Amino acid sequence: MDHYNNSLSSILDIHAPLKTRTVNFTRSAPWYTNQHRAMKRSGRVLERAYTTSGLTVHKLAYWEHQKSYAKALSSASRVRAERMSLIRRQKVVCCQCWRHSSLPSLLSIPPSPPLLSSTSRSSRLLQHSSSTAPEQHPRPCP
Template sequence: MEFTISTKTASIELLAIYRPPPSQKNKLTPNLFFEEFSSLLERVTIIPRQVILAGDFNIHVDVDLDPLAVNFRNVLISAGLQQHVKGRTHKNGHTLDLLITRKIDDVISDVNILYDTDSDHSAISCQIGISQPAAIRVTKTTRNLRDLAIPDFINDIGKSALANHLDRDLDTLALQYDNVLTSLLDHHAPWTTRSTTLRTNAPWYTDDLRQAKRVKRRCERKWLASGLEVHRQIFHEQCKTYRQMLNDAKRAHHQRCIADCDDRQLFRLVDKISNPDNTRSRFYQTLRVLKH
């Protein structure tokens, strides 16, 4: 699967690859894979965007003398690519799940292997060097009915034509109700236009995260005001703390949701996460815990 992730500041080509183990049934061979993979890399290396190849290659790249791994590493070197995952990613050992980028692309960092999954493969997490899409601002026109003075509103209805000059014709009476009540609402709760930021729902966002974010902003303001190196270091440490808390909260939330799902609900959940029903790009929302 191949798709492009784009924002105003950057663009990344992401390729998800799965190499099934060769067998007599699927008639796949290592030579066929390398032929197709080399053809893919010929196109990938000239893409005018940063490139990430990720997936289960079923190659023991951690074994130095494995012939398949040696051939695979040579193909990557010849294409100017580098592999970032270090450590076993399968329950039986070996590094099978890979993250590959061009050597000239400084696109990913903080690569981690997450072993606490129900799958026989570990999940791989990393930071992608692309900014979050800018917030979308929308203009809304509403009435502030919360501040409506109910006693005054009722009093004005009592003084209006609805209480004193009702028409007997049904159509005229309906129009009279509409005109009088609309006029009174325009007086007591007029339409107001305001611009708001469209924010996505984050069910994992807790009070602890909210407090940690306040502390982070407070540290940032102190550093900007003083310009001291010690305050800059304190701010960056708080950023790391907040980022770790946020990742832990997201992971725990998805784990709880998955644990409560049957097979049908699990498909719906994955579809909801992969295709959120809103106008913002949500590519950075990922399902880090996999379940059979």
């Protein structure tokens, strides 16, 4: 018996060797909550009741449940899409705020002021620092 099993496994290894494959698991929708799972389970119960009995009452209950389930899913996905859109818009606003912040001016090398006498030099430095100050953004970034 061992000889038979060994010969079969060697033939299989020759003609159909084992191959490793990478499997990508898809993530579930982030807006699909436990409430949606419970609704789906109750819908399955109603579906089984309808298919086993065939009664109009069970059919109507199943259809009404499916309508409410579809509405719940679409509203949840719509709310998620609106939130993501809002987040994207806030990121764009923050990127636009970058131009109004003081960070770009801090990262750039300011031009060196000219060498003058001590009193005129201090007044020139004050004048130079006030001219290179970044303009204030009308509202703070979130």
